[in-house]
Amino acid sequence: MNKILITSLLSLSFWFPPSSSDAESVVVIGHPGLPKLDVTTIQKLYTGRSIEINGKSVTVVNVVPNNKTRKIFLEKFLAQDEEKYLAYWTVRRFIGKGTPPKELGSNEDVIAFVQSHADAIGYISADESRLPAGLNVLNEM
Numbered sequence: 001m002n003k004i005l006i007t008s009l010l011s012l013s014f015w016f017p018p019s020s021s022d023a024e025s026v027v028v029i030g031h032p033g034l035p036k037l038d039v040t041t042i043q044k045l046y047t048g049r050s051i052e053i054n055g056k057s058v059t060v061v062n063v064v065p066n067n068k069t070r071k072i073f074l075e076k077f078l079a080q081d082e083e084k085y086l087a088y089w090t091v092r093r094f095i096g097k098g099t100p101p102k103e104l105g106s107n108e109d110v111i112a113f114v115q116s117h118a119d120a121i122g123y124i125s126a127d128e129s130r131l132p133a134g135l136n137v138l139n140e141m
Contacts, residue, residue: 025126026073028139029111031118034058037138042077045121047088048098060101061113061122069107069125076141077123111135 028042034053037045044050045060052058063070065082074080080088089100104110110122115134126140 024068024072025141026069026076026123027126027137028077028121028123029114029131029135030058030121030138031114031134032136033118034121034136034138037121039077039139039141042139046078046101048092048100057119059117059120061110061120062101062103063107063110063123064103064105067106069123072125073123077139 028037037053041050041053045053045058046062063073065086071082074082074085078085092098093100102113104113104122107124110124111132114120114122115132121138131137
């Protein structure tokens, strides 16, 4: 009886689409001169353990806390939630190991900032990824 119930529940799970946060993706963007980035490099940049790519200093920007795009970015790229990410930066700042990335209000603000700063890297919702000229997709998840 239990095997039948478990099999039935498992087969039903294939009929329901994933939740909206599972279906959405985030695009890490930068200028065309910046190379594609692997997840490890993105993690290092967003946790302050690295500030350069190929010897060139970069400016990393976040979307403000409690933003849906930021939540998805933290989950997919850093495997963290907002609370852990803020706690990480609180400790890092306290011990003098840097400050968190600049925070911008929206996906549009991130696009504008990255467009106007050749060394900037940010992320936006994949829904917004119709990138204007002068921007490059560095990674997508």
